[in-house]
Amino acid sequence: MSKEHQHIENIEELNTSQKYQLSIHLGGRTPLGFYRYYFNDLEYHRTQTDCFNHVNELYFDLYGEYRYDSYDTFRKCYNRALTKNPYFEK
Template identity: 40%
Template sequence: MLTPTEENALRIHIEKLEKKVVIMQKLSTIEGFYSEFFEKLKTAPSNKSAFNEVNETYFELFGKYRYSDFNTFKVITNRNNKKIK
């Protein structure tokens, strides 16, 4: 049986894991990564820094980078945008 303090710590840990799962689900798709990039653009000093922040988050969660660098991200994004049009 857990003490109230242990229960609270476990509840907090579970909430953190649930938030982590949500961001992992979002970043696991190209659209989600792109969406998160645009969210970061609102506060980031540049496109590249917004990209780096999202790509680093992806690395922390998945153990690898989604894109090797900002230029690769731009090329793939441009290519995907052309397919949509």
């Protein structure tokens, strides 16, 4: 797990600077940061789907739109990224 990763339950508890830092960790508008944040946050959730939903909600709270429509879409995009770049790291 990343030393910099901090599990966030509720985005409303964050100040502007913390929200900015979260947006950096989520990778802005790129999928790589979302993937990394998801994998770093897995230990705080019972299931992979729960973790995905939590991270996707954080993304929505920051950007006003969901990064992925569903967990299935997320997994397909992630698997496609792995296929295109086998050196892609979690």
